[in-house]
Amino acid sequence: MNPALLLHFVRQDLVDRHAASALGALWTLLIPLANILIFTLVFSRLMGARLEMMGMQSLGTYSYSVYLVTGLLAWTCFANTVTRIGQVFHEKAGLIGKVKISLFALPLYVLISELIVYAISMSFFVGFLLLIDFQWSWHWLWLPVVLAVQQLLAYSLGLMVAVLSVFLRDIRELVTLAVQFWFWLTPIVYVMTILPESWIWLFKLNPLFHTTAALRQVMIVGTTPDWQALVAITLLGLGLLVASLFVGKKLERDIRDFL
């Protein structure tokens, strides 16, 4: 797909969508900002004690907030990418039926747009961290790597959902539900230590468990993430991507006929 067109879609998604409202594109900034404020302020005094056991004692009042927001922002990015890419063919059916457009590159705009929202949120968050004198570290540079791994998985998964969703509309509701379950099966609002020891292995089957853990490692603890897990997830993401593209190509004719 033409990069200019891709850029146009991203722009449309982030800016033009708010064209009719008075604040316009500012909404793209305001919503994440509000979210961060709510989570940091509301949860600043909750659950702090638990975290000290995990080597995150230096955070003080805001320890839980920092823990939560680190995981939550990445999760939101992941979940939005999957659900929105999953519906992208339906959403753009009007265009797909009119102009020649690659079915497999089209969802890239969702990926980029969600990444931009994440980046904006993250810069607010980093601003907040610096404000509370949080100890920054060079390990923060790992963040894009971890996120790339996570988003590769999101894109592949979303693409598979998108293909299937053309044939089975129920997929949308199914995915919404699955994402909710997934959210609670990933240590985002809670900490791993509340899990019974014997269950941990089960939770470790969840790729998001590892990406979330890796994010906290690099952001909060300031150590190198578990690269073995990241490599494994990358391979999983690539495998899924190949599978999605294969199924998608196989069904492309039908997809175009149905839309």
Next chain:
Amino acid sequence: MIEANNLQKSFKLYHQPSDRLKEILLRRPFHNRHHALQDVSFRVENGETLGIIGRNGAGKSTLLKILNGVLLPDTGSLHSSGKVTGLLELGTGFDMSMNGEKNIYTNGLLIGMSREELDARHDDIIAFSELGKFINEPLRTYSSGMVMRLAFSIAIHANPDIFLVDEALSVGDGHFQQKCMRKIREFRANGGSIIFVSHDLNAVKMLCDRVIVLSDGKVAKDSDPETAANFYYQILGNEEVSEEDTVVERGYGNHHAEITSVTAMGETSQCEILASGDTLLLTISITAWEDIPDLTAGLTLRDRFGQDIFGTNTHFMEKPLSMSRGDEIVVRFHVPMMVAPGKYTVSIALHEGADHTRICYHWWDNAARFEVSGIRGTHFIGVCQLNPSVEFLAPPEVTNDTAQQS
């Protein structure tokens, strides 16, 4: 250049999309097949214009969508020497809340123009659309004509190598249509290929070098425009008979003589659809139930508004007719159809003398119908062809006399 080889497209009709998945999982079919295109091949050279005509459902739109890349053929291949754009995607992606300017970019990018091309042609597009300062207003404030004009301007400035033109061209006022036509001719003169899909046989004949007639998804004819158009009339005629069988009350009168059947067809086309300039053969079978010494058979042609276009009868034509009880005769009128394209009905009457006011034997309204489609020979506008001639004279010499007078 664009070349299609043995294009084949069938739609699998599922009750619901999920049946497609069931099919994959259970490995048995859950669909009915509809063959939209079968073995369609053609080649359009640079600078050539190919017309595609055919009834609704003949596969024209499917073919356009395949050419345009929106649908994929089941089998067969498609080669083109460059960018294919069409009017199919007219106004695609227009956002009613954005202004014209922004929408030029939205639509332009979608139909495959680059940002640089758009920047370069931006002013031409606005000028061509004649929107003036409205270009900075949101699209929702536009009239539908203005939206169309903007859409056309963008499409026409897309500068593809192959241009797909369809019915959409016939929207907009005459002035703008002409501008579009001029632009399209210009495009062709510069070596672009055009594929023109239309019901408007006049436009097809004027624009195309070659015409394909699609019928039930197959190429039924691939020839020069004139031959193809006549062929098209024929298949139209054959298929339309069944629809026309209905209707018609059989009129009134004292039924001393009765019209038993009326058929209308073109002399050349041999069916109910004929070109303007063809001769209408109106064949009337009459049975007499009494002795009728002075019988007049007459006809009236009406247009779709019910206006009398033309009427005559054997009395006016001074062909006296008399019948005895039990006689059956066939009367055939030859009427040169020097009238405008459109749908017409024929009323037939049997009466005494010049008109039906004295004794009316049988009056049958809408006894037959026919359609004039397309114009053979010299083009004209209006309701009828007056067959004018024209000559060019030398300008009058200005003598001193007249000069002084003025």
